[in-house]
Amino acid sequence: MSTPNLATDGDVARFIDRQRKLLQKERDAVIEQSTLLLSSCSAKLLEQRGLALLNLGVVNVRIGLGGKTLVELERPAAHASSPVFPSHTFRPGDLARIDEQTATAPKAGAKASKKLSDTKDAKEIEGVVYKVSDTRIIIAVDSERNGSQELELPSRCKLVKIANTVTFDRMDRAIDTLEKHMKGTAAPTPQSAGHPGMPFSNRDLIRVLMNQQRPGQPTPVADLQFMDPSLNPSQQQAVRFALEAAEVACIHGPPGTGKTHTLVEIVRQLVSRDKSVLICGASNLAVDNLLERLLPHRIPLTRIGHPARVMEALHTATLDAQTARSEQYALANDVKKDIESAMGALTGKGKGKLKGPERRKMWEEVRELRKEYRKREGAVVSSVVKQAKVVLATCHGAGGRQLYDRTFDVVIIDEATQALEAVSWIPIFKGAKLILAGDPCQLPPTVISANERTKKKAGGKVSEKKTVAGNKSTTKPTAAGKKKPNPAPVVPAPTPEEEPIEPPASESESDDESDNDDDDDGSTTATPAPPQKPPAQKKKTTATLRPSKTLQVTLFDRLERLYGPGIKRMLTVQYRMHAQIASFPSKTLYHSALVSHESVRAHRLRDFPATTTGAEEVLDVPVVFFDTAGCEYFERLEGDADGGSGGKGVEEGSRCNENEAVVVKMWVEKLVEAGVLPSQIAIITPYQAQVTLLSSLLRPSMPELEIGSVDGMQGREKEAVVLSLVRSNDKREVGFLKDKRRLNVAMTRARRHLCVVGDSSTIQHGGKYLKNWMAWLEANADVRYAGPE
Numbered sequence: 001m002s003t004p005n006l007a008t009d010g011d012v013a014r015f016i017d018r019q020r021k022l023l024q025k026e027r028d029a030v031i032e033q034s035t036l037l038l039s040s041c042s043a044k045l046l047e048q049r050g051l052a053l054l055n056l057g058v059v060n061v062r063i064g065l066g067g068k069t070l071v072e073l074e075r076p077a078a079h080a081s082s083p084v085f086p087s088h089t090f091r092p093g094d095l096a097r098i099d100e101q102t103a104t105a106p107k108a109g110a111k112a113s114k115k116l117s118d119t120k121d122a123k124e125i126e127g128v129v130y131k132v133s134d135t136r137i138i139i140a141v142d143s144e145r146n147g148s149q150e151l152e153l154p155s156r157c158k159l160v161k162i163a164n165t166v167t168f169d170r171m172d173r174a175i176d177t178l179e180k181h182m183k184g185t186a187a188p189t190p191q192s193a194g195h196p197g198m199p200f201s202n203r204d205l206i207r208v209l210m211n212q213q214r215p216g217q218p219t220p221v222a223d224l225q226f227m228d229p230s231l232n233p234s235q236q237q238a239v240r241f242a243l244e245a246a247e248v249a250c251i252h253g254p255p256g257t258g259k260t261h262t263l264v265e266i267v268r269q270l271v272s273r274d275k276s277v278l279i280c281g282a283s284n285l286a287v288d289n290l291l292e293r294l295l296p297h298r299i300p301l302t303r304i305g306h307p308a309r310v311m312e313a314l315h316t317a318t319l320d321a322q323t324a325r326s327e328q329y330a331l332a333n334d335v336k337k338d339i340e341s342a343m344g345a346l347t348g349k350g351k352g353k354l355k356g357p358e359r360r361k362m363w364e365e366v367r368e369l370r371k372e373y374r375k376r377e378g379a380v381v382s383s384v385v386k387q388a389k390v391v392l393a394t395c396h397g398a399g400g401r402q403l404y405d406r407t408f409d410v411v412i413i414d415e416a417t418q419a420l421e422a423v424s425w426i427p428i429f430k431g432a433k434l435i436l437a438g439d440p441c442q443l444p445p446t447v448i449s450a451n452e453r454t455k456k457k458a459g460g461k462v463s464e465k466k467t468v469a470g471n472k473s474t475t476k477p478t479a480a481g482k483k484k485p486n487p488a489p490v491v492p493a494p495t496p497e498e499e500p501i502e503p504p505a506s507e508s509e510s511d512d513e514s515d516n517d518d519d520d521d522g523s524t525t526a527t528p529a530p531p532q533k534p535p536a537q538k539k540k541t542t543a544t545l546r547p548s549k550t551l552q553v554t555l556f557d558r559l560e561r562l563y564g565p566g567i568k569r570m571l572t573v574q575y576r577m578h579a580q581i582a583s584f585p586s587k588t589l590y591h592s593a594l595v596s597h598e599s600v601r602a603h604r605l606r607d608f609p610a611t612t613t614g615a616e617e618v619l620d621v622p623v624v625f626f627d628t629a630g631c632e633y634f635e636r637l638e639g640d641a642d643g644g645s646g647g648k649g650v651e652e653g654s655r656c657n658e659n660e661a662v663v664v665k666m667w668v669e670k671l672v673e674a675g676v677l678p679s680q681i682a683i684i685t686p687y688q689a690q691v692t693l694l695s696s697l698l699r700p701s702m703p704e705l706e707i708g709s710v711d712g713m714q715g716r717e718k719e720a721v722v723l724s725l726v727r728s729n730d731k732r733e734v735g736f737l738k739d740k741r742r743l744n745v746a747m748t749r750a751r752r753h754l755c756v757v758g759d760s761s762t763i764q765h766g767g768k769y770l771k772n773w774m775a776w777l778e779a780n781a782d783v784r785y786a787g788p789e
């Protein structure tokens with residue numbers, strides 16, 4: 001482990017200050033994006049974009065766990081011709097607002113105008129999407145949060161998706177707490193971690209993470225018996241390392257190397273040593289993945305989180321379900337029934353509906369009953385949480401009131417390389433020791449404000465050069481199949497959401513924490529200085545705590561830079577890819593340390609019993625490369641029929657490549673003809689417009705075929721993957737593909753067969769890493785030229 005200079009109080013203050021600024025910028029960007037969209041679009045347009053549902057009516061109101069009011073909405077015949085919702089993007093867990101819908105054009109016969117006037121002063125009501133079906137959507141409303149005891153639900157309403165800033169509030173609070181800890185003004189943590197009477201202290205952990213103290217000596221675990229006999233040596237080493245570390249241990253899990261497998265063993269080992277564990281993930285999916293793998297081991301655990309956000313199959317392990325099953329819950333349930341019957345009288349229609357003082361009195365009663373319900377339920381929840389040796393939640397969820405007074409011996413954060421540092425701190429304060437797992441060579445957390453800056457940059461670029469339109473080339477392929485570029489045709493800059501994320505402009509301090517590496521040979525995982533800085537200006541400093549330039553720098557990244565590779569153990573055996581598919585990423589991103597397990601090393605599509613005889617070029621080849629260089633298969637901007645770059649579409653469009661899509665379609669059909677099932681195949685492409693195009697070409701005949709973006713495929717795998725690179729232009733712009741972490745995710749999803757379709761003459765100009773990849777494909781893949789013939 002390298003020994004950096006320790007951070008001064010000034011370093012810590014600057015670091016915290018920068019985190020605050022970056023978080024504020026990100027919060028502003030998120031709100032701006034959402035409000036811009038909502039304010040500039042009519043309700044109809046929002047509905048067309050899947051961001052709103054119109055013409056809804058309340059069909060039921062009931063009480064759910066946590067005293068939340070569940071509002072059930074449908075499209076009644078009076079407001080809409082069909083009860084079936086149009087296609088939309090509302091998913092369980094999304095934040096949504098119920099608004100009154102002013103009746104612009106009431107349906108004939110509907111008494112909408114009268115009803116709407118009843119609710120003129122109705123508040124906008126915010127809640128979380130709880131359940132969605134084709135005809136009904138249920139919103140869980142926290143009546144306390146909405147600041148009113150009486151939910152005034154409009155008779156005709158619309159549901160609108162809204163930005164969620166609660167996570168930002170919690171991250172801000174976490175940074176405030178960190179500051180207090182560092183200044184020594186934090187309130188002492190009252191409880192011990194599962195050992196009543198023992199003082200709980202996370203002082204060492206926090207000081208190590210903030211580089212004010214070096215990591216302590218590991219404590220050897222002499223009697224380590226692995227519970228899972230299948231662990232490979234690198235997994236065993238990682239388990240030992242994590243158990244022995246004094247304050248913090250990182251586990252680096254390249255694709256398919258059994259990160260989850262290893263974490264499950266660590267948790268089992270910790271529990272067998274009577275340690276309490278808080279397991280967090282950057283996403284609900286990551287948490288559920290671990291929960292699913294832990295359940296068979298019968299560990300006393302509970303999953304905290306809004307039930308709407310937990311996988312249905314795992315609901316029995318949620319705190320809500322466990323609370324509801326508990327005997328003490330019967331007491332709370334009685335109160336719940338009283339609330340429901342009172343609510344029935346309040347929301348009931350017709351003669352039975354309460355009015356005036358009677359109605360106010362009833363609401364007062366409901367308010368008291370809710371208080372009582374929360375008190376009784378709170379007591380049950382707290383006893384269920386106390387009994388659980390292992391608690392699972394998202395990092396954000398760990399800041400909820402259920403864990404308010406609970407601390408743990410160990411906090412584990414899975415997918416830590418996808419979590420913002422500030423969100424990671426939320427669970428960290430609850431643990432004495434920290435284990436982070438992730439892969440810094442895969443996609444970092446999504447940060448909108450970085451893209452915002454890129455948008456400005458891209459916009460500037462376009463306006464400077466907007467004299468030239470079109471990327472239609474008149475070039476002819478050279479003998480070698482490479483094209484000579486025409487002078488100056490300008491292809492518009494990549495759209496903001498698709499441009500590789502670049503580090504934001506330096507504010508004051510010089511540091512090296514850029515996350516994108518356009519021009520190195522990809523032989524290390526380090527993330528060097530922003531490319532726009534000339535090397536002469538780079539200050540070579542000893543690693544120490546420095547303010548992060550972007551929120552994409554995760555705690556995992558930071559610790560690796562501070563303490564060197566000694567802070568982590570890497571899992572080195574992968575159980576996913578044929579050795580040839582794994583070869584390039586292993587060599588260029590993992591120091592050739594990633595080896596293929598014998599069970600996958602030579603596996604091929606041919607091994608599936610359903611495959612046909614013959615079809616060798618499809619079933620026996622692990623890597624195929626359709627090089628479209630010289631074919632003039634040019635990309636085009638979405639909504640730009642000419643493939644030109646003029647006009648508004650420049651900044652708004654996404655990219656697609658129709659000729660390339662034809663090649664992809666042809667290859668997928670060949671795979672299916674050879675006996676590979678569509679459900680075993682995924683098409684991955686970095687551009688949404690290409691996803692849409694390919695979906696329209698292939699989905700009608702193969703609904704089980706997966707077609708998606710790179711970002712959506714992280715953590716997933718398929719037997720065969722066809723990668724459509726899209727970019728083909730004379731400007732030699734590669735946009736998105738430049739980010740080698742995105743590329744790494746794209747090329748490591750395939751188990752037995754990877755087919756790459758792309759224009760090497762464009763792609764190879766996207767920096768050394770892409771150049772090396774193209775050269776590797778030319779030398780190692782089964783290269784096919786994808787000309788019209």
Ligand SMILES: Nc1ncnc2c1ncn2[C@@H]1O[C@H](COP(=O)(O)OP(=O)(O)OP(=O)(O)O)[C@@H](O)[C@H]1O
Pocket residue numbers: 230231232235253254255256257258259260261262575576714715716
């Ligand atoms: N020691 C092992 N022996 C046999 N199979 C293993 C071993 N470790 C992991 N695997 C298998 O490898 C696959 C990947 O494991 P796991 O899901 O734990 O990896 P991961 O690193 O979490 O995945 P990802 O790359 O998606 O993050 C699984 O099918 C798992 O069963």
